[in-house]
Amino acid sequence: xxxxxPLPAVADLVNMPEAWRTLLHGLPSVDQVGAEQRAAMLATRxxxxxxxxxALDLAIRMVDLTxxxxxxxxxxxxxxxxxxxxPDPTDPHCPQVAAVCVYPSMVSTAAAYLAGTxxxxxxxxTAFPSGQAPLEVxxxxxxxxxxxxxxxxxxxxxxxxxxxGRYSEVFDQIAAVKQACGNAHLKxxxxxxxxxxxxxxxxxxxxxxxxxxxxxxxxxxxxxxxATLPVTLVMLEAVRDFRERTGRQVGVKPAGGIRTAKxxxxxxxxxxxxxxxxxxxxAWFRFGASSLLNDLLMQRAKLATGHYSGHDYVTLx
Amino acid sequence: MTFEYAPxxxxxxxxxxxxxxGLFIDGEFRDSIDGDTIKTINPATEEVLSEVVAAGPRDVAxxxxxxxxxxxxxxxxxxxxxxxxxxxxxxxxxxxRSRELAVLETIDNGKPIRESRDVDLPLVAAxxxxxxxxxxxxxxxxxxxxxxxxxxxxQVIPWNFPLLMLAWKIAPALACGNTVVLKPAETTPLTAxxxxxxxxxxxxxxxxxxxxxxxxETGRHLVEHPDVDKIAFTGSTEVGRQIARAAAGTxxxxxxxxxxxxxxxxxxDAPLDQAVEGIVNGIFFNQGHVCCAGSRxxxxxxxxDELLTALKRRISLLRxxxxxxxxxxxxxxxxxxxxxxxxxxxxxxxxxGAERWSAPCPLPDRGFxxxxxxxxxxxxxxxxxxxxxxxxxxxxxxxxxPEEAVAKANNTPYGLSAGIWTEKGSRILWMADRxxxxxxxANTFNKFDPSSPxxxxxxxxxxxxxxxxxxxxxxxx
Numbered sequence: 001x002x003x004x005x006p007l008p009a010v011a012d013l014v015n016m017p018e019a020w021r022t023l024l025h026g027l028p029s030v031d032q033v034g035a036e037q038r039a040a041m042l043a044t045r046x047x048x049x050x051x052x053x054x055a056l057d058l059a060i061r062m063v064d065l066t067x068x069x070x071x072x073x074x075x076x077x078x079x080x081x082x083x084x085x086x087p088d089p090t091d092p093h094c095p096q097v098a099a100v101c102v103y104p105s106m107v108s109t110a111a112a113y114l115a116g117t118x119x120x121x122x123x124x125x126t127a128f129p130s131g132q133a134p135l136e137v138x139x140x141x142x143x144x145x146x147x148x149x150x151x152x153x154x155x156x157x158x159x160x161x162x163x164x165g166r167y168s169e170v171f172d173q174i175a176a177v178k179q180a181c182g183n184a185h186l187k188x189x190x191x192x193x194x195x196x197x198x199x200x201x202x203x204x205x206x207x208x209x210x211x212x213x214x215x216x217x218x219x220x221x222x223x224x225x226x227a228t229l230p231v232t233l234v235m236l237e238a239v240r241d242f243r244e245r246t247g248r249q250v251g252v253k254p255a256g257g258i259r260t261a262k263x264x265x266x267x268x269x270x271x272x273x274x275x276x277x278x279x280x281x282x283a284w285f286r287f288g289a290s291s292l293l294n295d296l297l298m299q300r301a302k303l304a305t306g307h308y309s310g311h312d313y314v315t316l317x
Numbered sequence: 318m319t320f321e322y323a324p325x326x327x328x329x330x331x332x333x334x335x336x337x338x339g340l341f342i343d344g345e346f347r348d349s350i351d352g353d354t355i356k357t358i359n360p361a362t363e364e365v366l367s368e369v370v371a372a373g374p375r376d377v378a379x380x381x382x383x384x385x386x387x388x389x390x391x392x393x394x395x396x397x398x399x400x401x402x403x404x405x406x407x408x409x410x411x412x413x414r415s416r417e418l419a420v421l422e423t424i425d426n427g428k429p430i431r432e433s434r435d436v437d438l439p440l441v442a443a444x445x446x447x448x449x450x451x452x453x454x455x456x457x458x459x460x461x462x463x464x465x466x467x468x469x470x471x472q473v474i475p476w477n478f479p480l481l482m483l484a485w486k487i488a489p490a491l492a493c494g495n496t497v498v499l500k501p502a503e504t505t506p507l508t509a510x511x512x513x514x515x516x517x518x519x520x521x522x523x524x525x526x527x528x529x530x531x532x533x534e535t536g537r538h539l540v541e542h543p544d545v546d547k548i549a550f551t552g553s554t555e556v557g558r559q560i561a562r563a564a565a566g567t568x569x570x571x572x573x574x575x576x577x578x579x580x581x582x583x584x585x586d587a588p589l590d591q592a593v594e595g596i597v598n599g600i601f602f603n604q605g606h607v608c609c610a611g612s613r614x615x616x617x618x619x620x621x622d623e624l625l626t627a628l629k630r631r632i633s634l635l636r637x638x639x640x641x642x643x644x645x646x647x648x649x650x651x652x653x654x655x656x657x658x659x660x661x662x663x664x665x666x667x668x669x670g671a672e673r674w675s676a677p678c679p680l681p682d683r684g685f686x687x688x689x690x691x692x693x694x695x696x697x698x699x700x701x702x703x704x705x706x707x708x709x710x711x712x713x714x715x716x717x718x719p720e721e722a723v724a725k726a727n728n729t730p731y732g733l734s735a736g737i738w739t740e741k742g743s744r745i746l747w748m749a750d751r752x753x754x755x756x757x758x759a760n761t762f763n764k765f766d767p768s769s770p771x772x773x774x775x776x777x778x779x780x781x782x783x784x785x786x787x788x789x790x791x792x793x794x
Contacts, residue, residue: 034590050321
């Protein structure tokens, strides 16, 4: 028998590439059929009257109003910022959204229009949406966005490295970006549509959280499927379990494909009955969306007045 | 911040409950000849809903006579293609009236509307559609070139799934060419009486389906009637024994679907969150009023604490209350008598030294309610691990090896169902071969489908319902 080697400390473990595999593959697996059933059951919850009014306002406050197009101009971003500040010009009681999410080149424009409003400026970074660029480029992208005034950075993980099993590489990149963020909050986009399995979603969630993510986010919005209820369920379970183990709370942001108020309410029910009421706050749950806001506003007006005002009564920006 | 769900009650305006009902014999509602009356109540409010007949022996005889006549003159000789048309028609009318039937089931039984709407009624319609498809294909069912029906079937069903159990009984019987006299449970007769209306609506020939209401005494008259060819019973093992004794030495065919004390077995490699859902669904679905309920949780000792923490957290989220509220997860216990039995066995569990934990949910002031309850530290010797409680009470036991799990799971007089939770496919197959249970679910629980046979080993009964196998119980093979 050889002499026993001392057990490595946790900090050493996470620096060993093969240890990541042991750790992530040691997480409880996810049964896809069961997860889909649970999400479908929660989608049948009936949210009416007072609870609907409360939830619609909360959903508006959780919106990361987003424009991520090659055709974005300062004019477009300015219009979006105006919408973010006063989503419903006819109703001064209508809450503001949580943040405006843009490309790095538009950050200074958005920051100027949102100064003093409490609305955050979020910027995608790290060679969004593919993440296929050298680390130095990703870090420079991040630093530039932060320097331009971004409060929050939405980074993408390297799905190629993740799917190839190079977990420590993904971890190192997230940790490096987190460092480059400084005081800015880091949202880590898993791009669950490319991870394909719910087991991968759970593993990527843990990897991102251990690496320092403040938020984990489903999708870029550029890949189908984007956010789904089962995927968000698994991520909510992950943040719940992570807080139980470590004491640190991490936020969740489904993004892409959430277009109706009904969808948004289903997500809030999912939050309420999975991670729990602690996450029912814009600090811990966000919707990455563009067209969702108008449907929330229409449903809000319907609830208050009893009739639909029609598409011409909500602003198109 | 808390997300309070505002009340979202399903409207009851769609149901029209009559102050009293007669017996459905020979295609029409009739006054009783020699019966009594019983009241049926809403178990969530204790309000009286309606008055029904407790049929007497002459009522029973009239129903059997009508069924015999219909068998000899119409139904027994009708080609399968024609019988199928009636069954398809009934299935479609059930779908059209499904909201009404779901609301009525919830009012009379106490089960949550979400369940009667999303589980019971879709399965009821599916059962009639499924067996309608068999009616003209019996020659290909593997029971010979021209399998014959048995004749008149006496069917006695329980109160836990009133309309679904009716469908399990009537659909295969009619598809095979039998006529039936069915007795719903005394506490839940109303949906069966609406089904009688549906038979009229579908122009089903008089006497093919007869519905007689009543309690145990009516059931006894029915199964002991000499002109009955077949008895099908779902209910308690105790009553099943009485029926088996009564049928012994007669020509009557008998199928019994009785009690259970199913083991839900969770291994340390199980998908934990989904296993928790499966455990909750296994024992708290329909307030635990399920014969195949996963009432014994066998958990691998190494994950006991972790699983129990997750399980209690999940159970604390269950919403107990008004069964008509669309967000209710746990409804009312069906009757005062059943509530008493659940309470008594739970007290015995405490006296025997098991540790009791109940979900911290407030119970309504009126009606029959029991909070979701978990007993830990249960051993095979405890009565709560051996006797069917038929309520929302889970007994938790541990095991160390797959062999021990199988031994403990099989160590019961019952054998209706079992559940296995593991990521290892080979272990699922190994376990399923050894578990003495009619249904073995893998990584799920309480899943039903009309094409899947259902039935028990040992004292859980004999015969199979559902699927091709379910035809055998209604054919002379």
